Every structure is written in structure tokens, then in C-alpha cells.
Amino acid sequence: MAEIQTQNVPVTTFDLFAGLETTQHEQIVFCQDHATGLKAIIAVHNTVLGPGLGGTRMWYYAHEKDAVRDALRLSRGMTYKASVAGLNLGGAKAVIIGDPKTQKSEALMRKFGRFVENLNGKYITAEDVGTTTRDMEYVNMETDHVVGLPESMGGGGDPSPVTAYGVYMGIKSSAKQAYGNDSLSGKSVAVMGIGKVGMHLCEYLHKEGVKLYVADINEGALKYAADHFGATVVSNDDMLNLEVDIFAPCALGAILNDNTLPKLKCQIIAGAANNQLEDENIHGNILREKGIIYAPDFVINAGGLINVYSEYNGYVREQAMAQTENIYNTILDIYKMADVHNLNNQQAAIKHAEKRIHDMMLVHSTY
Ligand code: NAD
Numbered sequence: 001m002a003e004i005q006t007q008n009v010p011v012t013t014f015d016l017f018a019g020l021e022t023t024q025h026e027q028i029v030f031c032q033d034h035a036t037g038l039k040a041i042i043a044v045h046n047t048v049l050g051p052g053l054g055g056t057r058m059w060y061y062a063h064e065k066d067a068v069r070d071a072l073r074l075s076r077g078m079t080y081k082a083s084v085a086g087l088n089l090g091g092a093k094a095v096i097i098g099d100p101k102t103q104k105s106e107a108l109m110r111k112f113g114r115f116v117e118n119l120n121g122k123y124i125t126a127e128d129v130g131t132t133t134r135d136m137e138y139v140n141m142e143t144d145h146v147v148g149l150p151e152s153m154g155g156g157g158d159p160s161p162v163t164a165y166g167v168y169m170g171i172k173s174s175a176k177q178a179y180g181n182d183s184l185s186g187k188s189v190a191v192m193g194i195g196k197v198g199m200h201l202c203e204y205l206h207k208e209g210v211k212l213y214v215a216d217i218n219e220g221a222l223k224y225a226a227d228h229f230g231a232t233v234v235s236n237d238d239m240l241n242l243e244v245d246i247f248a249p250c251a252l253g254a255i256l257n258d259n260t261l262p263k264l265k266c267q268i269i270a271g272a273a274n275n276q277l278e279d280e281n282i283h284g285n286i287l288r289e290k291g292i293i294y295a296p297d298f299v300i301n302a303g304g305l306i307n308v309y310s311e312y313n314g315y316v317r318e319q320a321m322a323q324t325e326n327i328y329n330t331i332l333d334i335y336k337m338a339d340v341h342n343l344n345n346q347q348a349a350i351k352h353a354e355k356r357i358h359d360m361m362l363v364h365s366t367y
Helices: 016-023 064-084 106-118 133-140 160-179 196-207 219-229 236-241 280-290 303-313 317-325 327-341 345-363
Strands: 002-006 009-013 027-033 038-046 056-059 090-097 188-192 211-215 246-249
Touching: 016 064, 027 064, 027 106, 038 064, 038 106, 056 064, 064 090, 064 303, 064 345, 090 106, 106 133, 160 196, 160 246, 160 303, 160 317, 160 327, 188 196, 188 236, 196 211, 196 219, 211 219, 211 236, 280 345, 303 317, 317 327, 327 345
Parallel strands: 056 090, 188 211, 188 246
Antiparallel strands: 002 009, 027 038, 038 090
């Protein structure tokens, strides 16, 4: 990055367009409003399949370039997630730079909503880390291009139970791949992170006779899982060393890294957390070499996206659940593709996503 002076205004530049060419982004919008203190970036990655949908993250980024990077990285991930899930949606994401605890206001969120409105539906927003349903209600006062609203406002409400159902389906298809049948009865599953998704997942697994291990930093959640699902509580470190059939990361990103991979003794990794692989290629390949079946995160956790997408056609939860169930087959297709092309599962999932985008581009090539 180089510092340049433009009429006494320091402007920090970096090879933005070169970066955009590499990541193939379509459009980046920088939003600034002095009165409300809004500083936001909307990154639209790809709209071949439909409008770019992705949540708005509010985060206190130490450097502006970190915010740009996050917006680029996350929006690309949304393109792949929507494509593999078979949705007519593109990928986009917004980040608001600021501390969500102290710098958020109705005016700031509504101003942001006006920037979203200016994109005329090319970008559809939703809540994400650092933003809430209440914030989205403010955004919705300025634009209709918002999903993930409460059920009372015609939205789909909390998507976590649907996400959990998709993860459960992905665990079952991974079991089919590993053991030849998808029954989880008698299997052991370690769930790291029993928040909104992890707890619903525990419920599904418990009903199928799974021996559960849970780790979290929330004592109340641990007690609930122990009391209701007979789960054994362990520390994060102990969980990584457990001899279990399945490890389900449902808390942190980058949990699959140089430090954790040598410890794992499971046969399957399938959980809800986003960006589980610290490095898609390096760590994806290590898992493949170790013979551990990894369910690509953006495929298995697409239930939440499917849920908000359903709002567009008049929300019916049963329909969202039925479409989410298809994650079972998609995951098996990806495992097949990985074998045929000698790729790790994450790479195969990306190839699967890119293929659909490419095919649809051909469909749209004539009037
Ligand atoms: P959540 O915040 O409700 O739950 C996360 C849980 O992880 C919490 O119980 C928290 O206490 C625990 N946790 C935090 N730090 C931890 C640590 N160091 N060690 C152990 N546990 C820790 O979030 P969620 O909605 O359940 O989402 C879980 C993951 O799934 C996230 O990565 C999220 O991005 C991803 N995801 C969620 C959805 C959804 O519909 N909610 C959809 C797609 C992906």
C-alpha cells in the first residue's frame, strides 16, 4: 500500500482494481455520510444467477483495508453458497466500519438503507455479525431490499433452526459416504459451539441416538445440552483430541489449521461454522490426505440462506426446510466430484458452484 496526498487529503491506495480482477468482483460501493458517521462498503461479487444477497456486518476494523478485504472475501463466499444451494441469487456482502456497541444509531442504519436502495435491488441485505433484526427494520424503512425480517413483518424469522437442519442433513450424507449408510444411531459427535445453530443440531442428533460431546464458553448452554441431550461437556482442547466419529464445528472460523489438524481423530468434519479451513487449499488437502471426510462449510450451512431466499416468494417454512433437505444430495454430488477430479472437497464445491454460474451464463447469452 502506498500513501499519496491529494489536495491535503491523505488517500491510501492499493491495487484495488488488480484485486477485483483476481476475485472477479462486479462492483464495490463506498458509502460515506458525515452526519451519521456512516462508513460502509458494499461488495457485489457476481450477479449472473440473480441479485447479490449477503448480510451487513458491522465491525470495528483496525484498518480500512481489512474492511475492504472482508467485504471482498465474504461476498465471494456468498456467490458460491447461493450457487451450490441451487438458488437464483448472486453473491454480495456489506460491511459497516464501526463499533456496533457504540457507533450504531437509527439514523446510521437508515442512511445505510438509502445506499442499499440506490442499488435498485442489485444488492439485498440481511443481518450479520454486529447487526440485528432491529437494525434491519430500520434499513427496511428506506428500502425493500432486505431479508431476514421478523415473522411479524412477513419475514422468515430466525434462520438458525433451518441452518441446523441442513447441517444435520450434511452429517447424514457424510455418514453415508463414510460408512455406507446414513444412520447416526450409536455414533459419537463432538459439537463445538452450541449457540443458535449448534443447540438445534444437538437436538436433531440426540433424537437419532447420537452420543454427544459439547464445548462452548457459555456455561448456561453447556448445562442445557447436558440436561436435555445427555451431552458430555468437554473443553475445546479436549474436544480436538477426542476419538469421535464426527466433529461438528459450530462456533469459530479457521478452526481447521496447522495446529488443530494433527490432533483430530474423527472420520468426518461437518459443522455450521463459516470459513472453517484456515487455508482452503493447504488444509483442505491435508484432510483429504488424512482420509477425513470434510463437508464444505458453505454447502452444509446454506439452510440460513435458503430460508431468507424463501421470503422472496412468500415465506413458508416447510418449503424452506424441504429445499434445505436437498443439502444431503448436494454434499454427495460434491464428494463424487472430488473423487473424479482429484480435488479436496472444498475445491470440488467451488468447482460445482462455478460450473452452475458458467452454465447459467450460457443460458442468458441469448435474448
Ligand atoms: P451463535 O453466536 O448463536 O453461536 C456461537 C456459539 O459459539 C455460542 O454459543 C458461543 O458461546 C460459542 N463460542 C464462541 N466462542 C467460542 C470459543 N472460543 N469456543 C467455544 N465456543 C465458542 O452463532 P450461530 O448462529 O449458532 O452460528 C454458529 C456458526 O455458524 C457461525 O460461524 C455462523 O457464522 C455460522 N452460520 C450460522 C448460520 C445461522 O443461520 N445462524 C448460518 C450459516 C452459518
